[in-house]
Amino acid sequence: MVLYTSPQGVAIRRAQADPIRGAIERITADLKELKEFLPIEISPRRRERLQQFLNSELKSLHNLPFELYDQEAKVDYLLVKNYLERELRGLELGAKQDERLASLLPFATTLVTLCEARILVLPIDPKDTAQKLFESQATIASVIEQVKANADDVIVPKNSAFRAANHIISLKGHLKEWFGFYTGYDPTFDWWVAQPYAVIDQSLQDLAAAIKEILVEIKPGDDDAIVGQSIGREGLLFELKAEMIPYTPEEIISIGEKEFAWCITELKKASRSMGYNDDWKKALGEVKNDFVEPGQQTQLVRDLVHEAVSFVEDHDLVTVPDIAKDSWQMFMMSPERQKVNPFFLGGDCIIVSYPTDAMDHEAKMMSLRGNNIHFSRATVFHEMIPGHHLQMYMNARHKPYRCIFDTPFWIEGWSLYWEFLLWNDERWIKTPKNRIGMLWWRLHRCARIIFSVNFHLGRMSPKECIDLLVEDVGHERATAEGEVRRSLNGDYSPLYQAGYMLGALQIFALRKEMVNGRRMPEKDFHDRFLKGNRMPIEMVRTLMQDQPLSPEFEPSWRFYPL
Known part of the structure; x- marks a missing residue:
């Protein structure tokens, strides 16, 4: 042609x-x-x-x-x-x-049909509807009895039972909306339906509670329990293909372990410079105890943001528009939210984790140690500029239609990539404590690969994931629990936690090809990456290198030697 x-x-x-x-x-x-x-x-x-x-x-x-x-x-x-x-x-x-959940949800089809008939505004027969609710209630009561008896007919794996409980709570909410659509507007509806609806509403709550307590083994009131929903090797292979990562789950774990070992070697070097020989955990303990007093964290964070912006601008590393630089905001993380996000969050704003007066003494000290000066220095760079805040500013202004292709390898990989750059850049002043702080975060991202992929392969339980972070990475137990809860509760994609380190390694490998290979200046590389918006990193590579493409494209870039 x-x-x-x-x-x-x-x-x-x-x-x-x-x-x-x-x-x-x-x-x-x-x-x-x-x-x-x-x-x-x-x-x-x-x-x-x-x-x-x-x-x-x-x-x-x-x-x-x-x-x-x-x-x-x-x-x-x-x-x-x-x-x-x-x-x-x-x-x-x-x-x-x-x-796999059919035995726990035999009533679901009837209730879903009722809710969707309301969405489609189909005619309703209140008497017939009341009968359907009555029959569904009898079915729910039967399932509750079977769950309490731990009957073979309803026993499913723990993570599947947890999924079923979540479906039931969701269905309860949809049924509430359904009832609210008719009640008060149709007197015949209320006459027939109000009582059976009230009964089934409570029964759905009771069933979800029974499943959680007996099959999932979450005690009543234990809102901090961690269950997680593993997707298995088949699911991981699909996710890796969708992220355009041509490695197996086992190879991904090997990458995490190899990078983990590198971090330990560097931590020992930094530990020696602090006078602790190879006992890097003792050095880490000193670093953790170097925190600002209560009430001073916001000023520390503000100063760190200004330090980061000045560095990238002074060395002309990436374009920082004035509005992106001047319009960021800061908020504080609630104690409840810190159970899931024990560290900072960033993007449009920076949300600071720090202890409040309502926490008990042990929780306060763990939060202080987990958000010490040296951990915070790396975190602020990651979350604001040139990290997530600058990313989101550029996303909104350059090819915003690509935001649908959101991927942690591009989002989180970019921010961690900058931690790599700062580690290698001698112009970024680093004390031995700073180095420990930077290395700890890097070690933490390696551990995220190891525990999250092993969890989805069925090789590690949530408790074992927490123990890995405490014993091998040096987490405070509260922050380790928060990290695992955040990773496994289903709000993040299965490869999200692996995406930090793997995405950073991809971008760093691409940088070597483009910048070190003298095919593109450093600032142009960073600006072009951001202006391309979100996508798997292999697609960024095809754009920058103008590689031949076909509709049958398959990922093949082996960015990390094994």
Whole structure:
């Protein structure tokens, strides 16, 4: 096929590429609309409708003139194709997981049908509805009895039982919305339905509680329990492919272990410089006890933000727009939230973890040690500029339609990559305590690979994950529990915690090819990375190196030698 090179031909190619961005923006909006319209995750109707939509969009991609696109449009094509395939696979995996829960949710179909009939505004027969609720209530009562008896008919793995309990609580919420739609507006509805609804509402609460206490082994009131939902090796392989990481789960663990060993070697060097010989944990103890007094953490963080901004600007490492530099805000982390996020969070603002007067003495001291001066110095750089705050500023202004391709390898990898750079840059002043603080965070990210992937392979329990962080990394137990709770509670993707170190290693490897290889100045490399917006790092590489692409592209970049 002949490609035009005239101005007219360039215009034709640009016009042909426009539908890719338009398709991404439309798919983003349509998926949001469908998921909000059919919000019940265990609904077969929802799954079938989403599958229909995703398959239709994938089919439409095959009709687009890929070979006529410029490199940016080809990457967009591959990104949206990968995204649609990942969404489809996620639905399939979710369906398989829910099949294992059937014995705990025999009443779900009836209740989901009632809720979706209300969404579709179908006619309702209050008497018939009351009968369905009555029959469902009898089924729920039977399941509760079986759970309490630990009957073989309802026994499922702990993580599956936890998933079932969450589905039940979610369904309870949808049923509440359903009831609120009719009550008071239809007197016949209230006459028939109010009493059986009240009974079934309580029964759903009782069933979820029984499952958690007996099958999941979470004691009543123990809101801090950590269960997690492992996805198995098959799930990990799919996630790795979707993130365009051509390594097996076992190879990923090996990378984590190799980097872990490097960190220990460097920690011993820093420990010797502090007079502790190879006992780096004693050196770490001194570093942890170097914290500011209560009430002073906010001033420390502010000064560290200014230090970071001045460094990257003075050495012309990355473009920092004035609004990004001047408009950041600071907030404090609540004690409850610190149970999940024991350290800082960043992005549009920085949220500071520090003890409050309501904490007991032990909790206060663990929080002080976990947020000491030297840990905080690396954290602020990671969270604000040139880390997440600058990322999000650029995301909102350069190719924002690509935010749908969110990945921890790009998001978290970028911030940790800067920790790598600062470690290597002698212009960034580092005392021995600073080095211990930087190395501790790096060791922590290696441990995240090891425990999170092993958990999803079924090789480590949540308790073993916590013990690894306490015994081998030097965490305070409270911060270790918070880290594991955050990693395994289902709010993050299975590879999120591995994405920090692996993403940083990818970006660092790409930097060697582009900057050290004298193919691009350092500042241009950083600016182009940010302006490309979110995507797997291998796609960033294909853009920067203008590599040949095809619609059948498969990830192959072995960025880390094993």
